[in-house]
Amino acid sequence: xxxxxxxxxxxxxxIGTVSKYLNTPHRVAPDTKKRIGKAIKDLGYMRNEAARQxxxxxxxxxAFVALELNNPFFGDVADAMERRAAQNGxxxxxxxxxxxxxxxxxxxxxxxxxxxxxxILASGMTRQRELDLLFTRRIPTVLVDAYGKTDRFSSxxxxxxxxxxxxxxxxxxxxxxxxxxxxxxxxxHQIAERLRGARAAVDAHSxxxxxIIPTVERSVRAGLAAGExxxxxxxxxxxxxxxxxxxxxxxxxxxxxxxxxxxxxPEDIAVVGYDDIDFAAxxxxxxxxxxxxxxxFGRSAVxxxxxxxxxxxxxxxxxxxxxxxxxxxxxxxxT
Amino acid sequence: xxxxxxxxxxxxxxIGTVSKYLNTPHRVAPDTKKRIGKAIKDLGYMRNEAARQxxxxxxxxxAFVALELNNPFFGDVADAMERRAAQNGxxxxxxxxxxxxxxxxxxxxxxxxxxxxxxILASGMTRQRELDLLFTRRIPTVLVDAYGKTDRFSSxxxxxxxxxxxxxxxxxxxxxxxxxxxxxxxxxHQIAERLRGARAAVDAHSxxxxxIIPTVERSVRAGLAAGExxxxxxxxxxxxxxxxxxxxxxxxxxxxxxxxxxxxxPEDIAVVGYDDIDFAAxxxxxxxxxxxxxxxFGRSAVxxxxxxxxxxxxxxxxxxxxxxxxxxxxxxxxT
DNA sequence: CATCAACTGTGATACGTTTCACCGCATGCA
DNA sequence: TGCATGCGGTGAAACGTATCACAGTTGATG
Numbered sequence: 269x270x271x272x273x274x275x276x277x278x279x280x281x282x283i284g285t286v287s288k289y290l291n292t293p294h295r296v297a298p299d300t301k302k303r304i305g306k307a308i309k310d311l312g313y314m315r316n317e318a319a320r321q322x323x324x325x326x327x328x329x330x331a332f333v334a335l336e337l338n339n340p341f342f343g344d345v346a347d348a349m350e351r352r353a354a355q356n357g358x359x360x361x362x363x364x365x366x367x368x369x370x371x372x373x374x375x376x377x378x379x380x381x382x383x384x385x386x387x388i389l390a391s392g393m394t395r396q397r398e399l400d401l402l403f404t405r406r407i408p409t410v411l412v413d414a415y416g417k418t419d420r421f422s423s424x425x426x427x428x429x430x431x432x433x434x435x436x437x438x439x440x441x442x443x444x445x446x447x448x449x450x451x452x453x454x455x456x457h458q459i460a461e462r463l464r465g466a467r468a469a470v471d472a473h474s475x476x477x478x479x480i481i482p483t484v485e486r487s488v489r490a491g492l493a494a495g496e497x498x499x500x501x502x503x504x505x506x507x508x509x510x511x512x513x514x515x516x517x518x519x520x521x522x523x524x525x526x527x528x529x530x531x532x533x534p535e536d537i538a539v540v541g542y543d544d545i546d547f548a549a550x551x552x553x554x555x556x557x558x559x560x561x562x563x564x565f566g567r568s569a570v571x572x573x574x575x576x577x578x579x580x581x582x583x584x585x586x587x588x589x590x591x592x593x594x595x596x597x598x599x600x601x602x603t
Numbered sequence: 604x605x606x607x608x609x610x611x612x613x614x615x616x617x618i619g620t621v622s623k624y625l626n627t628p629h630r631v632a633p634d635t636k637k638r639i640g641k642a643i644k645d646l647g648y649m650r651n652e653a654a655r656q657x658x659x660x661x662x663x664x665x666a667f668v669a670l671e672l673n674n675p676f677f678g679d680v681a682d683a684m685e686r687r688a689a690q691n692g693x694x695x696x697x698x699x700x701x702x703x704x705x706x707x708x709x710x711x712x713x714x715x716x717x718x719x720x721x722x723i724l725a726s727g728m729t730r731q732r733e734l735d736l737l738f739t740r741r742i743p744t745v746l747v748d749a750y751g752k753t754d755r756f757s758s759x760x761x762x763x764x765x766x767x768x769x770x771x772x773x774x775x776x777x778x779x780x781x782x783x784x785x786x787x788x789x790x791x792h793q794i795a796e797r798l799r800g801a802r803a804a805v806d807a808h809s810x811x812x813x814x815i816i817p818t819v820e821r822s823v824r825a826g827l828a829a830g831e832x833x834x835x836x837x838x839x840x841x842x843x844x845x846x847x848x849x850x851x852x853x854x855x856x857x858x859x860x861x862x863x864x865x866x867x868x869p870e871d872i873a874v875v876g877y878d879d880i881d882f883a884a885x886x887x888x889x890x891x892x893x894x895x896x897x898x899x900f901g902r903s904a905v906x907x908x909x910x911x912x913x914x915x916x917x918x919x920x921x922x923x924x925x926x927x928x929x930x931x932x933x934x935x936x937x938t
Numbered sequence: 939c940a941t942c943a944a945c946t947g948t949g950a951t952a953c954g955t956t957t958c959a960c961c962g963c964a965t966g967c968a
Numbered sequence: 969t970g971c972a973t974g975c976g977g978t979g980a981a982a983c984g985t986a987t988c989a990c991a992g993t994t995g996a997t998g
Contacts, residue, residue, distance in 0.1 A: 269954095271953090271954055271955085272954065272955065273954075281977075281978090282977065282978050282979065283954090283955085283956095283978090283979085284956085284957085284958095284977075284978060284979070284980095285976080285977055285978075287955070287956060287957085288956095288976090288977085290955095290956095291956075291957095295975080295976075295977095296976075296977090297975085297976060297977085300976080300977080312739060314712075314715055314716055314736075314740065315716055315954085315955080316657070316716065316718070316953085316954050316955070317713065317716035317717045317718075318652075318653045318654075318656035318657040318717065318718065318953090318954080318955090319653075319657045319953070319954035319955040319956090319983090320716075320954080320955055320956075321653035321955090321983095322651070322653040322654045322657050322953090322954080322955070322956095322983050322984065322985085323954080323955045323956040323957080323982075323983050324955075324956060324957090324983090325956095325983075336678075336682060337672065337677075337678035337679075337681045337682050337685075337697070338675060338678045338679045338682050339678070340673060340675050340678065342672075342678070343671075343672035343673045343674070343675065343677070343678045344672075344673045346672045346699060347671060347672050347673050347699055347701055350672075350698075350699045350701050351701060354701075354706060359698070359709070359710065359713060360698065360699075361696040361697070361698060362672070362696070362697040362698065362699070363685075363694070363695065363696060363697065364681060364682055364685045364695075364697070366682055366685050366686060366689075371689060374694070375694065377649075378652065378694060380649055381649055381650055381651065381652035381655075382652045382653065383651070383652075383653065401649075404647060405649070487881065488881035488882065488885065489881060516881070519881075519882065519885045520881075520885070522885065523884065523885040546822065546823035546824060546851070546854075546855075547823065547854065547882040547886075549858060550823065550854045550855070550857065550858040550886055550887055551882075551885055551886065551887065552885055552886065552887050552888075552889070553887075554887070604984095606983090606984055606985085607984065607985065608984080608985095616947075616948090617947065617948050617949065618948090618949085618984090618985085618986095619947070619948060619949070619950095619986085619987080619988090620946080620947055620948075622985065622986055622987080623946090623947080623986095625985090625986095626986075626987095630945080630946075630947095631946075631947085632945080632946060632947085635946080635947080650984085650985080651983085651984050651985070652985095653983085653984080653985090654953090654983070654984035654985040654986090655984080655985055655986075656953095656985090657952095657953050657954065657955085657983090657984080657985070657986095658952075658953050658984080658985045658986045658987080659953090659985080659986055659987090660953075660986095
C-alpha cells in the first residue's frame with residue numbers, strides 16, 4: 269500500500285510538504301505542486317483516513333440511526349438529511365437499528381469510537397446507557413422525535429401526543445365508540461406518545477373504549493397480519509375505529525379487511541394512520557392520517573448537530589417542536 | 604481524552620496487557636482482567652477506532668450505496684442486508700447518492716480511504732472512475748443490478764431486461780397498442796435495461812407503439828406530475844398501456860388519473876409497475892408489477908462481499924442472476 | 939531434580955498522518 | 969548595507985493502538 273512517504277520520495281520533497289499539498293495547497297510553490305501531483309497520480313496514492321483521523325482528531329461524518337428503513341417515512345427523512353449534509357460539506361452515514369436496541373447500541377458505540385462529527389438518533393428506543401455515553405463523550409447529538417425525553421440533548425420532534433389526540437378525537441367525532449390502537453410497541457418512544465395521546469382523547473369522551481393491539485413490526489405485512497387476526501374475531505367484537513401507529517400498518521390492515529370480509533371502510537370501520545407517506549393518498553381507500561413534515565424534519569436535525577459541532581463552547585439545549593396536521597381522507601370520512 | 608495508556612497506568616499493567624485484554628481476553632489472568640476492567644470503567648475508557656484501524660489495517664464496516672432511499676424497495680433491501688451483516692459480525696453503513704454520480708463518487712472515495720471491509724453498489728450510475736478506483740485498490744465490491752455491466756466485479760441482479768419484456772408483452776396481450784414507458788432516465792443502468800426490454804417486446808409485435816416519458820425522480824410525486832402531464836394532452840393522444848420504471852411512479856400515475864379524469868384503469872389504460880413493493884397490492888387499483896425478491900437480494904450481496912473479503916487469493920467473479928416474476932393484479936387485467 | 943511447556947505480562951516498534959518550530963533565502967525598505 | 973518580512977520547505981514529534989519477540993513464573997513430567 270502506497271503511503272505519503274512514497275509520494276514524498278518520488279517527488280523529491282519531504283513528507284511535510286506532501287501533507288501541506290494535501291491540506292493547504294496554496295502554501296506550496298506551483299512547481300513543487302506539479303511534481304507532487306504527478307507523483308500522486310503515478311503511484312495511485314490515496315490518503316489513509318484512519319491515520320488522518322488519528323492525528324487530526326476530527327471527522328466530517330454525520331451518523332443517522334433510523335428505526336427501520338422499510339418505512340418510507342424514514343427513507344424520505346434520510347434523503348432530506350443527505351441533501352442538507354451535502355450542503356454543509358458533511359457525509360451522512362445511515363444505519364438501521366432494525367428494531368433492536370442492542371444492535372443500535374453497537375452502532376452508537378462504534379460511532380463514539382470513530383469520533384464522528386455528530387449523531388442523529390431517530391430510533392425512539394435508544395438505551396440510557398448509550399445516551400450517557402454520547403453525553404459524557406460530548407459527541408454532538410440530536411434526538412429526533414423524543415420530545416421531552418431528555419434535557420441533555422437538542423431535538424426535533426413532532427408533538428406525537430397532540431397528533432394522536434387529534435386523530436382519535438376525529439374518529440370519535442365520526443361516531444366511533446370502540447377504537448383499536450394498532451402497533452402498540454411501547455418500547456418505542458414515539459409509539460408510546462401516540463398511545464398516550466389516543467388514551468387522552470378516549471378518556472375525554474365518555475362511552476368510548478380503547479383496545480391496544482401490539483405488533484412485532486410496523487410494516488404493511490405486519491398490518492396485514494394484524495388485520496387478519498382482527499377479522500378472526502366475532503363480528504360483534506370488532507372495533508368501529510382504528511388508529512394505527514403508522515401508515516404502513518394502516519394500509520396493511522385496510523387491505524386485510526377489504527380482501528377478507530365485506531366490512532366497509534369507513535362506514536363500518538373508520539381508519540386513521542400516521543405520517544402521511546406518499547402512499548397514503550393513493551391507497552385503495554385513501555387514508556386519513558397525521559402528517560409529519562419530512563423535509564423540515566431532516567433539515568433541522570442536521571442543522572442542530574452542525575451548530576453544536578461548530579460551536580466552541582457547549583450550546584444550550586434547543587428543542588424544535590413541530591405541530592402535526594390531521595389530514596382527513598376517505599378512510600375516516602363518514603359525513 | 605482517556606487512552607489505553609491511562610488505563611494501563613491505573614491498573615498497574617503495561618499497555619500491551621490492556622491491548623491483550625481488549626483483543627484476546629482469554630490470554631489474561633482473571634485477577635488482572637478484573638483490575639483492567641475496573642480501570643476502564645472508572646476512567647470511561649473507549650477505544651479509538653481510528654488508531655485501531657491504522658495499526659490493524661482492517662475494518663468491519665460494509666458500505667451500501669443506494670440510489671435513493673425514498674423508494675421502499677431500497678429500504679427493504681437495506682434492512683435485509685443489515686440483518687445479514689449482523690449475522691456475520693459486520694456493520695452496515697448505508698449512504699444515499701440521491702441520484703448524483705458526483706456525490707456517489709465522494710462517498711466511494713471516502714470508503715476507499717477508510718479501507719472499508721467491502722462495498723455494495725446499487726446506484727446503477729457509478730462512474731467508471733470510481734469503479735477503477737475500487738478495482739485497483741482491491742476493495743471487495745459487489746454490484747447490485749448491474750448485470751453484464753462489468754466483468755471485474757461480482758454481482759447480484761434481477762434480469763431487468765426479461766422482467767420488462769414480460770411486463771410489456773403482458774400489456775400487449777391485454778390489447779394495448781400504444782404503450783408509454785415512464786421514468787426513462789437512461790443514465791441509470793437498471794432503467795436502461797427495463798427500457799431495452801420494453802422495446803424488445805414492442806418490436807416483437809407489429810402495430811404496437813412505444814413512447815418514452817422521462818421523469819426527474821422516480822417517486823410517487825414524480826408519478827403524479829407525469830400523470831398530470833399525460834392528462835393535459837388530448838384524449839386521443841393518450842396511451843392505452845403504461846409501463847412504469849417502478850411501483851412508486853406507477854402509483855403516482857394511477858392516482859393522477861383517477862383524481863383528474865374519468866379514465867378507467869385497466870379498461871382504458873392498463874398499468875404495470877416494477878419491484879412489487881408492499882404498497883403495490885394495496886393501491887387504489889391493485890397494481891400489476893414485476894417482483895424482485897428483496898430479501899434474497901440483500902442477503903446474497905452481503906455474502907458475495909464476505910466471500911471475497913475473507914478469501915486469501917482473489918476469487919473468480921461470480922454473478923447471481925435472479926429471474927423476475929410478473930404479478931398480475933387488477934391494474935392490467937382486462938379479461 | 940532437571941526439563942519442558944504453558945501461561946502472563948512486558949516493552950519496543952510500526953502504522954500513516956498532521957502539526958509545528960525552525961531554517962534558508964529572496965525581497966523590500968530605510 | 970542592515971534589517972525585518974514572508975515564502976517554501978524540512979524534520980521530528982506526536983496521535984492511540986496492535987503486534988511480537990521475549991522473559992519470568994509455575995506446574996507437570998520423566
